[in-house]
Amino acid sequence: MPWAKEEDFIELKKRFSSLEIEVKPTITNLHISKSELIELLKALKEEKGYKLFIDHSVVDFPDKSPRFQAFYILYNVDERKRIVVKTWTDGTLPSIEKLWFAGKWAERECYDMFGIIYEGHENLVRAFMWETYQYHPLRKDFPLEGYANDYLPSLNEVLWGDNLQGLMNYDKMHTPVPTLEDLEITEKKRLKKKAQLVLNWGPLHPGTHGTMWFLFDLEGERVVQCDVILGQLHRGVEKLAENEMYNQFLVYTDRMDYISALCSNQAWVVAVERLLGIEDLVPEKAKYIRTMMSELQRINSHLLWLGTYALDIGALTIFLYAFKEREKLMDIIEGITGARLTISYPRVGGVRMDLPEGALEVIKAFVKRFPKELKDWETILSRNRVWLRRNTGVGVVNREDVYFYGLTGAVARGSGIPYDIRKFEPYDAYPWVEFDIPVGENGDVYDRYLVRLEEMRQSLRIIEQCVSKLENMPKSAPFFAESPDPKKLKIPLDGIGLKVPEGEIYSSGENPRGELGFYIYSTGGVKPYRVKIRPGSMYNLCVYPKLMKDRVIADAVAVLASLDPVVGEIDR
Amino acid sequence: MEGLLAQLIIIGAKILVILAVVLGLGAYLTLVERKVAAHIQRRPGPMVVGWHGLLQPLADGLKLITKEDIFPRSGNRFLYNLALVLALVPAVLVFAVVPFGPEFEVFGLKVKPILTDVNVGLLLVFALGSMAVYAIALAGWASNSKYALIGSMRKAGIIVSYEVVITFAVMGPIILAGTLSTYEIVQNQIEQKLWYLWVQPIAFVIYLFALLAETGRVPFDIQEAEAELVTGFTVEYGGIKFGLFPLVEWYVEVLSLSAIGVVLFLGGWSPINIPFVGFVDPLFFLGPLSPFVWFVLKVGLLFLFVLWLHWTLPRYRIDQITETAWKVMLPLTFVNLVLTAIIAPIVWR
């Protein structure tokens, strides 16, 4: 696990009086007081090389005073080390907007969910809820079912009057819903108009990849400034996590980023396994199966990206070709796991069931046929003059931007930084398979396109190796972990009764979209105390206003498609 | 009096033929496009309505005319409807100067299968084509919606740029033919035993590009880019008004400009040409009908080419389109004009 060691920070202890270094097997924390927080973060970023911003959020302890514990997770790409900086606060924090722009969005989210005021923040608005919403949902005193104070008639009542008896007589008080005035206030507060026209590139639009709401400040065709309003798909997953057992939360993880469901499941399951310390107990077969299914899902997700990207630029036929291949993949996944979209196949300790008969043959047939299809599409697109003119030089992300905006995944790799969790912090069977990481040069949209195409080929390589390994394993090899001491540590297949000891961990997996990370804070018991999900798409999206500055609207689609966001993951 | 009556009857017959071709065939061209697109994308296309989808355009038409007439709240009603009229009428009127075949005799009267054979036929074509800009600009403005306005301004910019290009591109064949009447141009090509395509390749290619741009087809269909502007200037139109805009833009205008292209470059109704030697007619067995069939074949060929491009290429950005028009195509047309002026005497011998 790439956590930093105590020796690295000895000299910092001399400069900062309140610094305490806490090293645990699953995490390394640096405790600091609020007044010295910015200095410490600056020192870590500029002197120690912890330049990549991973995440920032807050844990609520209503019994303690000060009440909130804020944490900042940073990563050192050159030395491959991670560190968590923690501080205690009662409701205000200094803003790290100048150090990392991604922090601006993370702070908006904390303000929205916990009510923490950030001093020095340029435009502190709510991230997911509308501006006139009165509550802060993730605080421990906000009930799970919300406050019902709005009267909304049900559809039955509107259509047929209120004559439903017994069980059908639903309670008509609902949690607040935004009205058109609320939406107007939200959009006016988010963007101050500076140029001719403000265009709502809004939630109900076929071009945005999901329900994202963009505001473009336009001067003719040129975008002067741009901002994003999120939260149309906010489902309160983190609040729900505090009420679910670890295996029950598994089904939420694949509904966030619904396109790469198996990879998200795998990331959560690996996080809990690391927190329990049972990584070595997971049998080899389960690890190979999980890796293989993840890579199939990665190809699936990249095919969807390619189809919608080509569709947005205008090459309408590639969309249908890509979806045809996706149908084949989803048939394979359905045959093995039973579901096409929201899968939940891995479990804490292994997988749910073994591979059925004939699964490996079908996968081998797919792997044989797919590279030829990919080559066909490349001849249509990659050296096409129109494609090149639309894509080269557009949306350039340079190396410093990757650190400043917390970019991960193909976006970071397109700019020349080989940041891939599968190589930096390997999990499952990734240490045992050979694959390369494609890295781009210029960081423009075309490079990201090439990087993702090449990633599909590398995924095929991994799948071939996994398939050959799985063929040689005996049929009776176990697919689920067996606990060495069932009295001390229970690892049931259905997950009921899985007790996790006190502790905390941050663990991440390489989703096709970026780095999906889980920060789990556990106080013992079967339910976690706080789960913070680090969405790769959200921090990838926060570079969008910068990329769209002074560009034409026509580039908005190309840039957005190349960042590949999924709203389910951004909004959670 | 008698002459006038006979004239009116002939005119009536020609109008009926043109309307049948344009509006009827135009609607069926939607089916052709959907089928071609579907087969490029490895799927069958419309199959349910009628045998292999042959009644699909009727079903679409019925659906569109029975939709509710919704008018945007703050729009300008007169301009809104005027835009539709200005879109439909000039585009179809171009067919008045398209010659479908050579002169033939019926009941002792000599009939030319062209509605208006005037000696400024081509000028009429371009005059009518320019009215398309009015339709689009008015539609966008009258809708009073930002998406409509942006889309219509883009499209108007493109059409305006490519109007100039197409006007200069056709000057080459006019020099060689020496007349602006469409019927005469085809006659001259037959007399000189030369399709102007062989001596004017640059002009033909530029004409094709300008055709794609004027009618808003890929790679220049930035206006209909669904992902950005959600149908652009037609976003506030509903029902048959919405159905008419693509019909006029994508089908009627492509047909009319392809027909003019065939007249100018491909020799109208003449069969296959070997330059300076003569004509080879594999369809001679059709007798007097063969020129009409050749004309239809050639127009169909151009249309299929346009369709093929639509479903293969991505689309350009708006500033790339206007840049290409003014910086690349217009200078090429100048070069072509000068070259044609030099080699014309050689062609006339």
Added chain:
Amino acid sequence: MDYLGFLVFAFVMLGIALLMVFLNYLLGPKAPSSLKDYPYECGVPLYDKSAQTTFHQGYYLLGLLLLLFDIEAAFLFPWTVVYRYLGIFGFVEMFLFIFILTYGLLYAWRKGMLDWQFEEEYID
């Protein structure tokens, strides 16, 4: 009288177009509701209430260029028709005319009239 057919056709087409305009009103259902005619802005309230504000002047410049070149085309059309009979004199005269107008196009090009999308320096 050559244009008689054209006139009749124009009237017929005008009739058809007007029919199309009113066809939906005649044949379609009428069920107005409060927000049905709200202008399309992706389902959220408008930021700017009216879209009929100023727009980019680049389009106006393109219109100006069109005007110039269309007038040039109008001058060139008669020349193309009678070129056969003009001989070398006609060629040289028109060559000069086109050359001067090309120079005008180059001037517009250099002044940035054709790059109206981006106002500041833009590195491609």
